Amino acid sequence: MFPELKFSEAQILDYCDSVTPEAVEVSLAKDRCDYFDLLNLISPAAAVYIAAMRKRSTLARRRYYGKTVSVYAPLYISNTCVNSCKYCDFNIHHRAERKILTLDEIRREGEAVRKNGIDSLLIVAGEDPKHMTVDFLCEAGRMLRKIFSYLALEVAPQDEAGYRELFAAGYDGVTCFQETYDPNLYRELHPAGPKGDYTYRVWTQQRAGKAGFRTLGMAFLLGLAPWRSEAASLAAHAIYLMRECFQSKIQFAFPRITPVSDGFQPGHPVGDAELEQMMLAFRIVFPECCMTVSTREAPEFRDRIVRSCADNMSAGSRVTPGGYAVLADRDVAQFTLNDSRSPAAVYDAIRRNGQEVVFKNWDSRIGL
Numbered sequence: 326m327f328p329e330l331k332f333s334e335a336q337i338l339d340y341c342d343s344v345t346p347e348a349v350e351v352s353l354a355k356d357r358c359d360y361f362d363l364l365n366l367i368s369p370a371a372a373v374y375i376a377a378m379r380k381r382s383t384l385a386r387r388r389y390y391g392k393t394v395s396v397y398a399p400l401y402i403s404n405t406c407v408n409s410c411k412y413c414d415f416n417i418h419h420r421a422e423r424k425i426l427t428l429d430e431i432r433r434e435g436e437a438v439r440k441n442g443i444d445s446l447l448i449v450a451g452e453d454p455k456h457m458t459v460d461f462l463c464e465a466g467r468m469l470r471k472i473f474s475y476l477a478l479e480v481a482p483q484d485e486a487g488y489r490e491l492f493a494a495g496y497d498g499v500t501c502f503q504e505t506y507d508p509n510l511y512r513e514l515h516p517a518g519p520k521g522d523y524t525y526r527v528w529t530q531q532r533a534g535k536a537g538f539r540t541l542g543m544a545f546l547l548g549l550a551p552w553r554s555e556a557a558s559l560a561a562h563a564i565y566l567m568r569e570c571f572q573s574k575i576q577f578a579f580p581r582i583t584p585v586s587d588g589f590q591p592g593h594p595v596g597d598a599e600l601e602q603m604m605l606a607f608r609i610v611f612p613e614c615c616m617t618v619s620t621r622e623a624p625e626f627r628d629r630i631v632r633s634c635a636d637n638m639s640a641g642s643r644v645t646p647g648g649y650a651v652l653a654d655r656d657v658a659q660f661t662l663n664d665s666r667s668p669a670a671v672y673d674a675i676r677r678n679g680q681e682v683v684f685k686n687w688d689s690r691i692g693l
């Protein structure tokens with residue numbers, strides 16, 4: 326569980342099992358929900374209240390985000406990695422074709438993404454301390470900042486000094502998936518490499534927040550452990566960060582594990598209905614927080630979920646380094662994409678939902 330959470334997994338699951346329909350109705354009627362309302366809304370008893378949760382979540386979403394959906398794209402700049410995460414095709418033992426983009430290739434990729442109208446970019450790289458140094462990421466950031474209004478990072482966790490340098494280079498957001506909040510399972514799934522340090526990873530967002538980062542992205546990988554206890558930890562982690570890094574905004578993601586080539590099987594797969602229940606619950610309890618919906622999900626699910634809870638989605642994603650322009654014909658992906666629509670098709674679907682596509686909602690000059 327999240328280290329600051331004073332309940333065990335068994336206590337959380339017992340509480341969820343004991344929630345009554347009346348308790349769910351009380352939570353749904355509240356104007357401002359707390360931690361226990363989240364537990365009520367993710368409980369088995371709430372599963373039959375999905376229609377009411379959708380209605381309540383849609384109102385909360387509209388209050389903070391209106392009828393808008395922000396779009397972004399990930400840019401994979403490397404797939405080399407020294408870690409051995411058992412659920413990932415980029416792990417060091419996997420015989421994938423490896424590619425580290427040069428600064429010139431990163432620029433070409435960025436320009437190709439920008440041509441689709443995207444103005445927010447998420448830089449993604451495996452953990453490779455030799456090549457993906459703070460200096461290299463800063464150089465890439467300074468270059469890409471001339472092309473994009475908003476840059477975020479999903480790379481190896483850094484110390485606070487590193488985050489200060491990266492923030493100064495033009496990055497505004499940091500995303501780090503905890504994968505699982507269960508320390509024992511975490512050790513089992515990350516048997517070697519620096520990512521094996523649970524404690525260092527779990528405090529990543531706090532270091533980034535202290536360094537000035539405006540958006541702190543967080544998630545667990547759905548399918549590794551029972552989702553209700555992981556969601557309880559994620560919520561506790563978010564509440565902790567909202568207090569400790571109150572200048573920053575929390576961004577939730579709910580990535581479901583997708584098939585990898587060596588056949589890793591998740592022990593606790595999460596179905597569509599459960600995923601939707603969890604996302605609705607988070608939107609109701611954390612109405613002001615950002616929420617993104619992954620390209621791991623099918624188009625129908627994504628289009629539905631941005632009406633009721635998510636405010637942010639990727640469009641036209643490629644999860645291969647060089648996938649937009651440099652090596653557009655290759656496919657060395659980190660995970661399986663379930664939404665392969667073009668950016669234009671995603672924008673069309675958003676507009677057909679009666680929503681407006683937002684390409685730019687931030688410029689760092691606003692923060693000066």
Ligand code: SF4
Nearest residue numbers: 406410413415416451
């Ligand atoms: S999940 Fe990330 S850290 Fe783990 S092997 Fe894949 S790229 Fe490396």
